Amino acid sequence: MRILSTLLIGFLLAASLSAQTLSIPEIHGDGHVPTVPNREITTQGIVTLVLEDRFWVQAPDIDRRAGLAVLTEGRPSVGRGDRVALRGRIEHYLPDNRPTDLPVTRMVQPNIEVIARDQPVPAAVLIGPDGVQIPASLAPAAFDAPLKPEDNAIDFWTALMGMRVSLQTNRVVGPTSRFQETWVVAGNNHRNLGRFGTVAAQPDDFNPDRILVQPNPLLLPTFPDPATVGDRFAAVTGVVDYRFGNFRVVAEHALRRLPEPQTAISSRLSGDSDHLLVASYNVENLNPVIEDFSAVRTPRDVDDAIGSGRMDELARHIAEILNAPDIIGLQEIQDGNGAEDSDLVSADRTLAALTTAITEAGGPSYAWLDLPPERNADGGQPGGNIRNVFLYNPARVELVTDSARRLGGPAFANSRKSLVAEFVFNGHRLVVINNHFASKGGSDPLFGQRQPPVEGDAEQRQAQARAVLDFAAGLNTDRRDRLVVLGDLNDHWFSEPLSILTGDKTVPLHNPVTDLPSRERFTYIFQGNAQAIDHILVSQALKPATELALIPINSLNPRQAADHDPLVVKLHLPES
Incomplete structure (x- = not known):
């Protein structure tokens, strides 16, 4: 009988915990690991971006830890601007084949209730000279400590995961790849900027303030010509995500390239008799x-x-x-x-x-x-x-x-x-x-x-x-x-x-x-x-x-x- 009572109490406790309601910032807490991994949670947010098998929600009027990725079994049944109530399992996901990546906090296959349509989406956080600055330091001293977004780039981006951000001015520092991804820096200047528009790695500085811009996968047919180093994009607004070892801004809209004149390349050196x-x-x-x-x-x-x-x-x-x-x-x-x-x-x-x-x-x-x-x-x-x-x-x-x-x-x-x-x-x-x-x-x-x-x-x-x-x-x-x-x-x-x-x-x-x-x-x-x-x-x-x-x-x-x-x-x- 004592064993049955213990099991019943455990079951009731688990059921109670599975129904816990938390805000998105409360899910994340103040560190790298969510407060409730592998637990079923109920939360609310406004849908900011919808893709083929996932969407992002954000809590309004909060400038950090306010975004959350939501994975669905098929095409999401929500639209941008929906206020939704979600009930699903919180996962701290790390791919088996990428063990040194940063784990990503996300909600998996939730029950979704649309509370209201056509709500204003939360304002984007401006990154760059007129907004928040990405630190020049790469990583925290320890991953089990509270985030310090002002101190290092990893904590900076972790605090913004799943949230809307905007790059008003930017310049391309890595040409568009075969995956249609392009590396930029915010603003017009950079401490390691060279004459061709590159940012060069230094002994103690691998330029952690570089930003990976990913086009919206649903809008790829409208992607412009691939960008060359020195080009720019018109203002980019999107949601912060992390995949394949890199934080990235997934654009909400089609990207518009602003090409810059290119310098003809040749060698000044030639051989002769001596x-x-x-x-x-x-x-x-x-x-x-x-x-x-x-x-x-x-x-x-x-x-x-x-x-x-x-x-x-x-x-x-x-x-x-x-x-x-x-x-x-x-x-x-x-x-x-x-x-x-x-x-x-x-x-x-x-x-x-x-x-x-x-x-x-x-x-x-x-x-x-x-x-x-x-x-x-x-x-x-x-x-x-x-x-x-x-x-x-x-x-x-x-x-x-x-x-x-x-x-x-x-x-x-x-x-x-x-x-x-x-x-x-x-x-x-x-x-x-x-x-x-x-x-x-x-x-x-x-x-x-x-x-x-x-x-x-x-x-x-x-x-x-x-x-x-x-x-x-x-x-x-x-x-x-x-x-x-x-x-x-x-x-x-x-x-x-x-x-x-x-x-x-x-x-x-x-x-x-x-x-x-x-x-x-x-x-x-x-x-x-x-x-x-x-x-x-x-x-x-x-x-x-x-x-x-x-x-x-x-x-x-x-x-x-x-x-x-x-x-x-x-x-x-x-x-x-």
């Missing part, structure tokens, strides 16, 4: 075929670099914009049948197509150096067998016979092997190492619950940097004094791998990127953060003879020939 031009360019999974769908892993592995014009555009970049460098370290050259998973590993067909296109664009007749990888042994797109390759102009430089080799060992397991070759120009013999270090795939999101975020394969990139130095240390003094280390190093100029490469006493290397203003250091834009992850390092002996140019012909634009920008150094090497 100057050698050396370039690095990640050409992003380049191959000359349309893959056979039956031979690839996923539909996204099928592409057409020739039919789309991408091959010709890359060739034009090399011939015209880069001024036909004498030596080019290419990364992400695929084999002759691209992502088709076959026994073919030769890239001769790919390189023949590219060098022919360069010649047709007015460039020289390049020769190439390729030491093919083993099948599917070097990472990258399955079946593509990406590798590092040298193009060189035999009319200007001579490849030293038997100088080519690939660096191996544990540091390069399942990763692109660095390619070494020696070239002679004006009697000067240069050792050039072409690298593509391990990617950052699998990194924690900046706006995540693990702080500081952990970067994918950071230790492997450090090991690869040490392996390059170990090889260089075995060269004689003359060859170490004529050393160039280039490529997609997949890390910042202020990262540990770059510190390893530039901090060695036996092989002292200089990174010319660090000679540029810090706001102008970028070869890639990731989620609105401009960052220098491609580099050309030179020996200290070459430093006085070196001039660098970063060429942002891809990263600023939504339509890109490759996702990285090329960079070029001009070396003063008069005939000896």
Whole structure:
């Protein structure tokens, strides 16, 4: 009998708790975790935005913690401006495949009662110079403490989750992605704003005040042309949401792009009788075929670099914009049948197509150096067998016979092997190492619950940097004094791998990127953060003879020939 009484009391208590009525701010509380997770709650709010399988409600006249996402089993039976009473389970949701994301508080499959129609929606919170400012600090000291929205960006956005916000003035700092998403900053100015309109990542500042603008999915047919860095949007009003590791503003309306004039991009550097031009360019999974769908892993592995014009555009970049460098370290050259998973590993067909296109664009007749990888042994797109390759102009430089080799060992397991070759120009013999270090795939999101975020394969990139130095240390003094280390190093100029490469006493290397203003250091834009992850390092002996140019012909634009920008150094090497 005592057991039955206890069960009955527990049942009545649970029933009482399931019927608890709370306001939306009371559901959230003052921290990151809702006050009533996994409990059935009754609440009220005004519907602000309705999508295919969810909607948002907001409590009026409250400036924080007033919004709530509501998931429905099918199309929501509510409209914007409805005042609704909701009874449903509060969930603190975290996807199983994204364990370091921030959990999202939401109500799941509620009973819905429309109390009144056509109610005024709560006013949007203005973000920007004339409204609330996003803090420049990224994360709280602890996630179990009360929110401090004025102190850090994560708490700032968490306090506004599910609420209406507005960006009256803004500027685009990351081009529109294939998901139709665009990164902006509020206002016209920013502490890390560069001359091309980018905001560059700094050692202690990854620009957490960037804002991801997502178009209303129901209005995508009316989305304007993709935005370029430097463009603006007319005033954007929407609801704050969090998905795939990022806070975002989901627009209530169609977005209107306000284009800005674009600066023509070209290199100021060119080679001549006394100057050698050396370039690095990640050409992003380049191959000359349309893959056979039956031979690839996923539909996204099928592409057409020739039919789309991408091959010709890359060739034009090399011939015209880069001024036909004498030596080019290419990364992400695929084999002759691209992502088709076959026994073919030769890239001769790919390189023949590219060098022919360069010649047709007015460039020289390049020769190439390729030491093919083993099948599917070097990472990258399955079946593509990406590798590092040298193009060189035999009319200007001579490849030293038997100088080519690939660096191996544990540091390069399942990763692109660095390619070494020696070239002679004006009697000067240069050792050039072409690298593509391990990617950052699998990194924690900046706006995540693990702080500081952990970067994918950071230790492997450090090991690869040490392996390059170990090889260089075995060269004689003359060859170490004529050393160039280039490529997609997949890390910042202020990262540990770059510190390893530039901090060695036996092989002292200089990174010319660090000679540029810090706001102008970028070869890639990731989620609105401009960052220098491609580099050309030179020996200290070459430093006085070196001039660098970063060429942002891809990263600023939504339509890109490759996702990285090329960079070029001009070396003063008069005939000896």
